[in-house]
Amino acid sequence: MLFSHLLPDLVQSVLDALPTPVFFKDRTGVYQGCNRAFARLVGRPRREIIGLTVFDISPEEYAKSHFDADAALMQSGGEQRYEAQIKRCDGERRHVVFHKAALYGVDGEVTGIVGTILDITERKALEVKLADMAERDALTGLLNRRAILAHLEALHRDRRQASQTLCLMMCDVDHFKSINDRYGHGVGDEVLRKVAHALCQNLRDGDRVGRIGGEEFLIVLATADVDDARQVAERLRHLIASMEVHCGEDTSLSVTISIGVAQSLHQDEDWSGAIARADEGLYAAKRSGRDKVVVTDAHTRLVHHKDWHQS
Structure with missing residues (x-):
């Protein structure tokens, strides 16, 4: 009798000593017990x-999914494990893993569930950070080559399925080798950072910009209108031309960019074809004096072509 009298208190003490949130529910979904860790996670006293x-x-939007998962477990029996989000009483969202098991009565019928919760919020944040780092250029913070090309490929596929076009730009910092030679690579890096920041901050919702390599940037526009794309390119060109980069005491330098603009074709054109035409426009802008925007169309002869799938 003494053991039976002490067992509930002993069990609660053991549960409260566990760092993992634990809870019990009856067949109707009413909480019949929990430990301190669960109360802390929820943000309410156990009582x-x-x-x-x-x-x-x-x-309700969170409760409904939790309730449906509990109902499915009590219907099927056994165990259940899944990732989900919870929302604390103070409004904070947490990523968690639920691990639940059905409780059975002496007649073998399910009488409720017992569950534990593993808080993986920090792990999820780290995963997001690492995924973002894998897609970002270390110097400029822009999308790296792989990420911007993946975005372009996905957008191009969606547009082709809808029989729509897309527009893109190839941008290159003018006389960048001379900047490095004259002022050093530290100033060259600062030029790239400032150009990248200006491009990123002055694009519209849906536009994406990435660093392809060296001083070259690829901008994938949300617009499918080539005249609109030309206006965006001219605005960016003027913006960069008005920018100054400090390269020493009382010394600054002006920077310009050349831009090639192209529109994808309605036909079954690979996205690399549109890049190649924008690339040709870029080199045409370079040849004609730099600090220019050149728009190429489907009939432009490509004298400068890269294999963008391989390069």
């Missing part, structure tokens, strides 16, 4: 949780 349902402690 306020017992007797409530998930709809009482979570917003």
Whole structure:
């Protein structure tokens, strides 16, 4: 009898010592018990949780998915493990892993569930950070070559399926080798950072810019109108031309860019064809004196072509 009297308190003490949130629910979804870790995660004292349902402690859009998962487990029995989001009483969202098991009565029928929660919010944040780092150019913070080309490929595929076109730009910093030779690579890096920042901050929603390599940038525009793309290119060109980069005491230098603009074709054209034509426009701008925008069309002869799938 003494052991039976002490068992509930002993079990609660053991559960409260665990760092992992633990909870119990009956067949109707009412909380019958939990430990301190669960109460901390939810953001309520344990005494306020017992007797409530998930709809009482979570917003409805979260509670409904949790309730449906519990109902499925009590219907099938066994165990259940899945990732989800929860929302604390203070509004903070946390990424978690639920691991639940059905509880059975002496007659073998499911009487409720017991579950644990693993908080993986920090792990998820690290995964997002690492994924972002894998897609970013270390110097400029822009999308790197692989990421911007992947974006272009996906957008081009979607546009082709809808029989639509897209527009893109190839941009290159003028006389960049001379800047490095005259002022050093530190100033050259600062030029690239400032140009990248200016491009990124002055594009529209849906536009994407990435550093292809060296002093060359690729801009994939949300617009499918080539005249609109030309206006965007001219605005960016003027913006960069008005920018100054400090390269020493009382010394600064002006920077210009050349831009090639192209529109994809309605026919079954690979996205690399549109890049190649924009690339040709870029080199035409270079040959004609730099600090220019050149728009190429489908009939432009490509005298400068790269294999963008391989390069």
